[in-house]
Amino acid sequence: MTTPSRRFIDQRIPGRRLLHSPGPTPVPDEVLHALTMQPMDHGDPRLDEVIADCEAGLKRVLQTDRGEPFFFGCNGHGAWEAAIENLLAPNARVLVPGTGHFSEGWAVQAEVLGRRVTRTPWVPGLPIDPAAVEQALREDKAHEIAAVFVVHTDTSSGITSDLAALRAAVEAAKHPALFVVDVVASLGAERFAMDAAGADAVVGASQKGLMCPPGIGFLAVNERAWKVAEANPAPRAYWDIVQRRSPLSYRKFYGTPPQNLCFALRAALGLLEQEGLQQVWARHRQLADLVHAAVEGWKAGGALDFFCTVPAARSNAVTTISVPEGTDVDALRAIAREQFQSAFAGALGPLQGKGFRIGHLGDQNVSTVLGVLGAAEAALRALGIPVGDGVGRAVRLVGER
Numbered sequence: 001m002t003t004p005s006r007r008f009i010d011q012r013i014p015g016r017r018l019l020h021s022p023g024p025t026p027v028p029d030e031v032l033h034a035l036t037m038q039p040m041d042h043g044d045p046r047l048d049e050v051i052a053d054c055e056a057g058l059k060r061v062l063q064t065d066r067g068e069p070f071f072f073g074c075n076g077h078g079a080w081e082a083a084i085e086n087l088l089a090p091n092a093r094v095l096v097p098g099t100g101h102f103s104e105g106w107a108v109q110a111e112v113l114g115r116r117v118t119r120t121p122w123v124p125g126l127p128i129d130p131a132a133v134e135q136a137l138r139e140d141k142a143h144e145i146a147a148v149f150v151v152h153t154d155t156s157s158g159i160t161s162d163l164a165a166l167r168a169a170v171e172a173a174k175h176p177a178l179f180v181v182d183v184v185a186s187l188g189a190e191r192f193a194m195d196a197a198g199a200d201a202v203v204g205a206s207q208k209g210l211m212c213p214p215g216i217g218f219l220a221v222n223e224r225a226w227k228v229a230e231a232n233p234a235p236r237a238y239w240d241i242v243q244r245r246s247p248l249s250y251r252k253f254y255g256t257p258p259q260n261l262c263f264a265l266r267a268a269l270g271l272l273e274q275e276g277l278q279q280v281w282a283r284h285r286q287l288a289d290l291v292h293a294a295v296e297g298w299k300a301g302g303a304l305d306f307f308c309t310v311p312a313a314r315s316n317a318v319t320t321i322s323v324p325e326g327t328d329v330d331a332l333r334a335i336a337r338e339q340f341q342s343a344f345a346g347a348l349g350p351l352q353g354k355g356f357r358i359g360h361l362g363d364q365n366v367s368t369v370l371g372v373l374g375a376a377e378a379a380l381r382a383l384g385i386p387v388g389d390g391v392g393r394a395v396r397l398v399g400e401r
């Protein structure tokens with residue numbers, strides 16, 4: 001009997017399939033080729049060189065002189081756990097400002113691991129409110145809050161919060177908490193500089209703006225965060241950055257490094273640098289503008305809208321589009337994926353079933369974005385959802401440039 005998964009594997013579909021989930025994102029050929037290199041023995045200095053290149057390259061992409069990166073064989077949840085276990089003592093308190101599904105996920109993970117969490121409210125459609133952060137910190141007269149965990153871009157809501165305003169809120173409250181930023185979805189898409197943002201620590205993962213397969217997470221810490229980790233009595237092994245600070249690759253990874261992913265990461269970081277970070281950010285801005293133009297066009301049909309109500313907070317990485325109650329979002333995605341070869345995502349958590357998400361981060365260009373917009377518009381029309389001319393609007397925007 002043919003199982004459904006076998007059926008999909010056997011089916012040859014001509015041409016490229018477009019991947020516009022907000023992670024994983026398409027992997028460039030150069031990165032795929034790097035993945036296929038043979039692994040090396042633990043003592044091979046070439047391997048040390050690859051890892052040193054990943055560390056140096058990531059530091060440049062994070063725009064940091066002061067941050068020290070530690071890599072883990074893990075996804076973004078693993079990187080969250082590395083931040084929790086290293087930067088929060090058992091039973092410590094952390095402030096997690098509400099920005100949607102992902103801030104709540106990080107908060108819950110901290111609670112599961114025995115930390116206490118203070119949340120600021122999540123207001124759907126809006127970025128994090130710096131005033132609420134300042135107030136929460138001012139109310140913490142005993143300075144119990146050890147860290148503020150900020151999700152820069154919430155990939156579910158498609159909202160990017162203003163890190164400068166949030167850092168300023170911490171300063172205004174004169175609070176010593178560490179400022180820890182999740183750049184899982186924003187790195188490579190939004191202008192970001194770890195040192196200039198005043199971030200004491202940053203967490204990220206390989207499968208979004210870094211254009212790699214899933215499987216590498218990282219935590220980068222400055223001297224202040226390092227001292228907290230060093231003094232932290234929380235029992236930990238695999239995630240412990242203190243044990244990982246070593247010249248030996250085997251120690252750096254608490255065991256065998258995920259070598260092929262490191263080869264891939266080195267290649268991907270090289271591609272970002274070759275393009276130039278300024279250009280990478282400008283390209284993401286331009287691609288986001290195209291998607292936003294299309295959504296403006298679709299909106300004219302009266303059914304769809306942006307989930308994010310503040311235009312300046314709409315992310316360069318992903319756009320979340322809300323749909324009328326009762327819309328079959330899974331059917332919409334299935335039509336786009338199976339009939340038109342373009343994959344995009346559904347909304348998550350409290351937004352599940354209420355919208356869909358078009359990722360425009362990573363190895364994308366004008367043609368791939370126009371492609372997914374075309375597929376999405378065709379799928380919307382196939383389901384009878386009234387939409388205005390979104391693709392035409394995006395195409396005209398390309399023409400004006």
Ligand SMILES: Cc1ncc(COP(=O)(O)O)c(C=O)c1O
Nearest residue numbers: 075076077102153155184185205
């Ligand atoms: C902002 C953000 N943080 C953390 C995560 C968790 O990452 P992962 O799914 O790799 O565990 C995601 C996943 O999409 C994310 O978008």
